[in-house]
Amino acid sequence: MDDLETRELRYFVAVAEELHFGRAAERLGIAQPPLSRAILQLERRLGVKLLDRDRRGAALTGAGEVLLREARTALDAVAAAARRTRQAADPGRPLVLVTKAGASHELLRDLLDAAETPVEVLLCEVGEQAHRLRDGQADVAVMHRPYDDLAGFETQDLHVEGQVAIVPATHPLAARESVTLAEVSDVPGLPIARWPRLDGTYPDGPGPEVRTQSQLAQLVALGLTLLVIPASSRAWQWPEHVAVPVVDAPDVTTVLAWPPGSPVGPLVRAARRRFLVADGSA
Amino acid sequence: MDDLETRELRYFVAVAEELHFGRAAERLGIAQPPLSRAILQLERRLGVKLLDRDRRGAALTGAGEVLLREARTALDAVAAAARRTRQAADPGRPLVLVTKAGASHELLRDLLDAAETPVEVLLCEVGEQAHRLRDGQADVAVMHRPYDDLAGFETQDLHVEGQVAIVPATHPLAARESVTLAEVSDVPGLPIARWPRLDGTYPDGPGPEVRTQSQLAQLVALGLTLLVIPASSRAWQWPEHVAVPVVDAPDVTTVLAWPPGSPVGPLVRAARRRFLVADGSA
């Protein structure tokens, strides 16, 4: 069985994302007819119909959705192969650590201080870290269990903490010593914000849709949404808000995560020395 | 930066494995000059020297070793994309479960009985399961923590058990109620067998080298090696041998493992019903 070529996968991903051959071709920098031909050839080769062509464009079949997911990870793996190979030839290069905006500055500062190796910090949006690791743009990430997808990575726990709810100071809940998840999950007028899923769509619900930490910060400042976050995320605490511990929320573990083979040995050893021995010191 | 093509990766992997352009070309079914040209082009494109050419063939550089590892996983991902897409178009297809020869028959039998969906069982050698999962040849595997590499897979624990040492009935240790790891790790004349690493080389040590379960069975039967295995692996117990519990060996967890997105929902639910509620019933 002849293997697929990355070109075919790139073409298919473009069409599957645009759901429109013309736009996909434009994005790829080629003309529409060769793209149509390539996709048809891909379907013939797999023996599977990937797209339902329609007068108004195209729609993914079930098999097409599978291929879209698989092709993305495969293309990430190919891109990672190129990046990591180039980097392997450059031994003096600093480690690239990726983290999301809004993570604990203190912990990151401690980590960087403890590392003897040069570390370059790359900030990205929520949910992007795993992608940066998978395609080789970063060597290691600071992530949070159970929120982030850690599948496929080796990890080193750094810190465990409870979560607090951020509520307006004027709200009845603000006076409480602690609250439960059930109590904050359905507060009238203070719905929890909804984050996009991996495919870009939003789950149903009453809360506002947010894509970025800064959008969320805005909404919290306006008192339009309620937030359950790790206790150390003080970045969100304005004078108008109160943090109330959520007793039954799962603990959040801040972890260092890296793909197998990443040259993070020195950093991980430093992290172990710094955080394993005394993790209540921060 | 233009992406790599899978053809280039396949070519490089062949050369890196053979360390000889002529043999690699033969394996690939092409002539040697185009292969040389392709590798040179790959090196130019990456801007990295991958191989040290020598009068006697070729040797991998550091960057070459990185690319070999990365290319293998990338090619697995591409192959998986093709396989899983084809399978997605065939909804009636049975799940393919891969396990290593020598795993507990009872547990597997229970699992298959509990599953309502058709399941096809594929046996393979130790260390091969992860590969089969990664390149889409199988949907789900029965593996063992901490022995098997579970990175990148979702898992469902099935069973936890201690380990026993298998020793000749005539050996002094056979009379013991229990032993410790330290006691069995350095028994004169009864060294522990050595398994190959992922790259095919063997760690140093006094024990015999083994590649397959059957080779190991042979050695155990001859009384030439000592074995520490999960207590349920009765396949190894002949009359001439005695199983002695190893008190401080880490527990072995038999787990169901599958790559994200694998259509294993029904099987996993069946496994939960069967093993989570009463896991001491086997």
Place this chain on the structure above:
DNA sequence: GAAGCCTAATACCCGCCGGGTATCAGGACT
């Protein structure tokens, strides 16, 4: 040390295939 070999690299040609433009086909709006 010249001959012979074994390696990988180079030279050169050819045919295929991926890309281009022009055009067609068909359904949904005018």
Place this chain on the structure above:
DNA sequence: AGTCCTGATACCCGGCGGGTATTAGGCTTC
């Protein structure tokens, strides 16, 4: 019916991947 959108087809061309023949260099061998 005409128009406009979609994707598919027809056809041509150039580049590149593949082939054979040969070169270049180093080790063995006598």
